[in-house]
Amino acid sequence: MIPALVLIHCLHRNRRPLVISTLFLVQRGSMERRGGRKFVFWKHSIAFWLQVLAALLITWLLLQPRWIGPQTTQRIALVLDSSLSMEAFQDTLLDSLRTETAALEKTAARTDWLLMESDPRAPVLTRGTDREALLRAVGQWRPRLGTHEWAGAVGTARALVGTEGAVIFVTDHVPTERPHETAILSVGTPLDNAGFAGLHVGMQAGDAVWQAMLRNYSDRPVERQWWIEINGERTEPRRAQLPANGTLALSGALPAGVNALTLVLEDDAWPIDNRLPLVWPEPKRIAYQVRIENADTASVLRNLLKSLGETYQGTLNGQTDLLAAESDGLHSLDSDARNQILFAPAGTEGTLPPGLLNAEAHPLNSGLNWNGLTVRGGVLPRQLGPGETPLVWLGGTPLIWLRERTDGRDLIFNFSLRESNALKLPATVLLIGRFVNQLRDVKPGYESANFELGQRVNAALPADAQEVLINGESVAPTPHLTLNAPDRPGPITITVDGEPLLRGAAHFADVREADLSRADKLSELATLRRELAETNSETDAHQLWWVLLLTGVLLGSWHYAERGR
Numbered sequence: 001m002i003p004a005l006v007l008i009h010c011l012h013r014n015r016r017p018l019v020i021s022t023l024f025l026v027q028r029g030s031m032e033r034r035g036g037r038k039f040v041f042w043k044h045s046i047a048f049w050l051q052v053l054a055a056l057l058i059t060w061l062l063l064q065p066r067w068i069g070p071q072t073t074q075r076i077a078l079v080l081d082s083s084l085s086m087e088a089f090q091d092t093l094l095d096s097l098r099t100e101t102a103a104l105e106k107t108a109a110r111t112d113w114l115l116m117e118s119d120p121r122a123p124v125l126t127r128g129t130d131r132e133a134l135l136r137a138v139g140q141w142r143p144r145l146g147t148h149e150w151a152g153a154v155g156t157a158r159a160l161v162g163t164e165g166a167v168i169f170v171t172d173h174v175p176t177e178r179p180h181e182t183a184i185l186s187v188g189t190p191l192d193n194a195g196f197a198g199l200h201v202g203m204q205a206g207d208a209v210w211q212a213m214l215r216n217y218s219d220r221p222v223e224r225q226w227w228i229e230i231n232g233e234r235t236e237p238r239r240a241q242l243p244a245n246g247t248l249a250l251s252g253a254l255p256a257g258v259n260a261l262t263l264v265l266e267d268d269a270w271p272i273d274n275r276l277p278l279v280w281p282e283p284k285r286i287a288y289q290v291r292i293e294n295a296d297t298a299s300v301l302r303n304l305l306k307s308l309g310e311t312y313q314g315t316l317n318g319q320t321d322l323l324a325a326e327s328d329g330l331h332s333l334d335s336d337a338r339n340q341i342l343f344a345p346a347g348t349e350g351t352l353p354p355g356l357l358n359a360e361a362h363p364l365n366s367g368l369n370w371n372g373l374t375v376r377g378g379v380l381p382r383q384l385g386p387g388e389t390p391l392v393w394l395g396g397t398p399l400i401w402l403r404e405r406t407d408g409r410d411l412i413f414n415f416s417l418r419e420s421n422a423l424k425l426p427a428t429v430l431l432i433g434r435f436v437n438q439l440r441d442v443k444p445g446y447e448s449a450n451f452e453l454g455q456r457v458n459a460a461l462p463a464d465a466q467e468v469l470i471n472g473e474s475v476a477p478t479p480h481l482t483l484n485a486p487d488r489p490g491p492i493t494i495t496v497d498g499e500p501l502l503r504g505a506a507h508f509a510d511v512r513e514a515d516l517s518r519a520d521k522l523s524e525l526a527t528l529r530r531e532l533a534e535t536n537s538e539t540d541a542h543q544l545w546w547v548l549l550l551t552g553v554l555l556g557s558w559h560y561a562e563r564g565r
Contacts, residue, residue: 046556050553050554050556053553054553054554070109071109072108072109072110072536073108073109073110073111073112074107074108074110074111074112074165074166074532074535074536075111075112075114075161075162075164075165075166076104076111076112076113076114076161076165076166076167076168077113077114077115077116077157077158077160077161077165077166077167077168078097078113078114078115078116078134078168078170079116079117079118079150079153079154079157079167079168079169079170080093080115080116080117080118080125080138080141080143080170081117081118081143081150081169081170081171081172082117082118082119082122082143082144082145082148082150083118083143083145083146083147083148083171083172083173083513084143084144084145084146084272084453084487084508084510084513085143085172085173085188085270085513085514085516085519086143086171086172087142087143087270087272088172088188088191088193088269088270088516088519089172089187089188089189089519092187092188092189093138093170093187094135094138094139096185096187096523097134097135097138097170097185098135100185100523100525101113101131101134101135102131103525103529104166104525104528104529104532105131107529107532107533107536108532108536109536110129111129111131112127112128112129112161113126113127113128113129113130113131113134114126114127114157114160114161115127115134115137115138116153116156116157117141117143117153118145118148118150118153118154118169119144119145119148119153120152120153125137125138125141142487144453144454144487144488145454145487146452146453146454146509146510146512146513147510147512147513150169150171151178151179154167154169154178154179154182155179158179158181158182164535166183166528166532167179167181167182167183168182168183168184168185168525168528169182169183169184169185170185170186170187171184171185171186171187171188172186172187172188172516172519172520173186173188173518173519173520174186174520174522183524183525183527183528184522184523184524185522185523185524185525186519186520186521186522186523187521188516188519188520188521189519189520189521190516190517190518190519190520191269191270191516191517191519192217192218192220192222192268192269192516192517193217193218193268193269193270193273193514193515193516193517194214194215194216194217194218194222194224194242194265194268195214195215195265195268195270195272195273195274195508195514196212196213196214196215196263196265196273196274196275196276196507196508197213197214197215197247197273197509197511197514198212198213198509199211199212199213199276199278199450199507199509200212201278201279201280201281201450202281207253207254208253208254208280209251209252209253209254210251210252210253210254210261210263210278211249211250211251212249212250212251212263212276213247213248213249213250214226214240214242214247214248214249214250214265215242215246215247215248215511215514216242216243216244216245216246216247217245217514217515217516217517218244218245218517219244219245219517220244221241221242221243221244221246222241222242223239223240223241223242224239224240224242224265224266224268225237225238225239225240225265225266226238226240226250226263226264226265226266227264228252228261228262228263228264229261229262229264230255230258230260230261230262231258234264237266240265250263254280259279259280259448260277260278260279260280260491260503260505261277261278262275262276262277262278262505263275263276263277263278264276269516270514270516272488272489272508272514273508273514275489275507276489276507276508277489277490277491277505277506277507278450278505278507279448279449279450279491279503279504279505280448281448281449281450282446282447282448282449283309283310283440283447283449284310284440284443284445284446284447285310285311285312285316285445286308286310286311286312286321286322286436286439286440286443287311287312287313287314287315287316287319287320287321287322288305288311288312288313288320288321288322288323288324288337289313289314289320289322289323289324289337290302290305290313290323290324290325291323291324291325291326292324292325292326292343292417293326293345293346294346294418297417297418297423300417300423301324301417301423304423304429304432305322305324305432305436308432308433308436308437310440311436315336319336320335320336320337321337321338321339321439321443322337322339322340322341322436322439323335323337323339323340323341324340324341324343325340325341325342325343326342326343326344326345326346326416327342327343327344327345328345329380330342330344330380330382330412330414332403332405332410337408338407338408339408339409339410339439340408340410340411341410341411341412341413341432341435342410342411342412342413343413343415343416343417344379344380344413344414344415344416345416346416346418346419347416347419355393355394355395355396355397356394356395357370357371357373357392357393357394357399358392358393359391359392359393360389360390360391360392360393362389362391362402363434364391364402364431364434364435364438365391365392365431368426368427368430368431369426369427370392370425370427372421372425373392373399373420373421373422373425373427373428374420374421375394375399375415375416375419375420375422376419376420379394379397379399379414379415380414382397382398382414384398384401387403387404387405388401388402388403388404389401389402389403389404391431397414398414399413399414399415400412400413400414400431401414409439411431411432411435441458441460442458442460442480443460444460444461444462444463444501445460445501446499446500446501446502446503447501447502447503448502448503448504449502449504450504450505450506450507451485451492451504451505451506451507452485452506452507452508452509452510453485453486453487453488453489453506453507453508453509453510454484454485454486454487454506455484455485455506456482456483456484456485457481457482457483457484457485457492457502457504458480458481458482459480459481459482459483459494459501459502460479460480460481461477461478461479461480461481461496461501462496463479465477465496465497466497467496467497467498468481468494468495468496469493469494469495470483470492470493470494471486471491471492471493472493477496481494485504485506486506487506488506489505489506489507489508490505490506491503491504491505491506492504492505492506
């Protein structure tokens with residue numbers, strides 16, 4: 001504004017023109033231009049300086065300046081997206097937060113930072129007024145989850161900073177929905193990625209075979225090298241051509257005497273899905289016996305138990321893990337088997353109660369549909385006792401329930417298999433299969449298995465265990481260990497007193513996280529900064545006096561300008 005004011009003064013004519021005859025002023029033979037100077041060098045005047053002061057006052061009033069109060073405190077929570085895809089943007093994340101937090105810190109005299117991640121199991125990463133400590137925590141942080149729900153973590157952050165605080169969700173994919181009053185900072189950019197997307201290990205034509213799926217997540221075909229690593233040695237690289245947004249199946253046989261290997265794809269922008277370690281699975285075997293009078297029903301039940309995999313009819317090491325039998329009164333039978341599946345005997349006299357089938361919410365019952373179950377008699381009206389958990393009701397009578405004992409557990413069917421269609425229902429097969437898998441989990445013994453990253457791993461320890469090592473690190477021995485598989489592809493081993501108890505391999509399997517083509521940038525923090533600055537700042541208390549001064553200056557400028565004329 002002031003340069004324009006100076007220019008106007010330079011173009012301003014200071015004298016009023018007077019038209020007179022100038023012939024007597026013209027020397028003989030002289031030629032003179034009739035136009036005068038249009039630009040006059042600026043000259044000092046009181047009117048000019050008053051106009052400059054008026055311009056400054058107008059600028060001050062239009063800017064409406066605010067001052068950050070010296071006693072103001074703001075609380076800001078940053079929630080980092082724990083999705084594994086964030087690892088592709090670690091450097092960008094740190095640079096963005098360094099810039100954004102520096103700007104946010106200026107909106108108040110004191111800022112209390114809260115840094116957490118969307119993993120509900122993770123503790124708060126850092127908390128306090130030290131912004132450098134927050135940035136160091138971000139630099140050391142590593143995401144470890146697949147696709148997951150993050151709104152709960154944002155709600156927790158909101159509760160910690162209060163309604164007056166600010167919550168920022170830091171991610172790499174712009175979410176379509178977000179909790180109310182949550183600012184989004186997305187640091188992603190679209191990237192091409194290809195990697196392993198599936199694994200199967202099993203027998204095929206008498207050979208131990210592995211099968212893996214390669215997937216290309218980009219809109220253009222790619223060609224990549226891959227190889228196999230066994231005991232630190234690698235095979236010759238091979239080339240794999242992947243179509244745009246397509247897949248390629250790889251397969252091979254486990255060499256003789258080899259029960260573990262790693263498939264490797266050459267690295268790209270996101271290396272997590274480029275290594276696929278695997279082991280030959282060896283589940284713990286379950287020994288079972290069937291005692292049912294009707295031969296046909298007993299045969300069908302034996303085939304069902306045999307189909308569950310790694311089950312053995314008879315005894316293992318002199319022990320039976322599971323007994324399937326009929327029991328009068330549905331009481332536990334005297335047997336060497338610690339666990340039992342019990343059915344009511346055929347021809348049991350009972351009154352079939354009226355009512356509809358109703359399934360209880362229970363892990364064993366999740367997703368099962370019992371509506372097609374029919375029973376004819378054999379239902380014993382009774383009340384459940386201590387340690388008994390209902391799974392299915394017929395009206396007000398328990399039809400299927402679980403009984404916990406000090407030395408084992410029972411799965412009880414309050415009807416006869418022969419006089420029902422239970423073995424024809426998928427729900428029955430799935431329920432018994434889940435029950436057997438639970439028995440397998442709590443049975444001490446060696447096993448090997450392949451796990452997804454972060455998957456829950458259960459291991460039952462012998463009662464006399466003294467020294468327990470997980471991947472070489474000592475832990476306190478307990479009857480039952482519960483841990484998570486590694487959050488990066490690699491092995492997992494558990495040894496007890498020098499003997500292997502579990503051998504596994506963790507691999508990436510969440511294809512939604514591997515698709516980086518939809519990663520994007522977005523920052524809503526400019527709006528947040530304005531809101532915080534407005535909340536924590538004070539307006540000019542002398543604004544009325546500035547208006548009055550401006551009025552006086554304008555009048556003075558007009559006065560001196562007119563006097564000059």
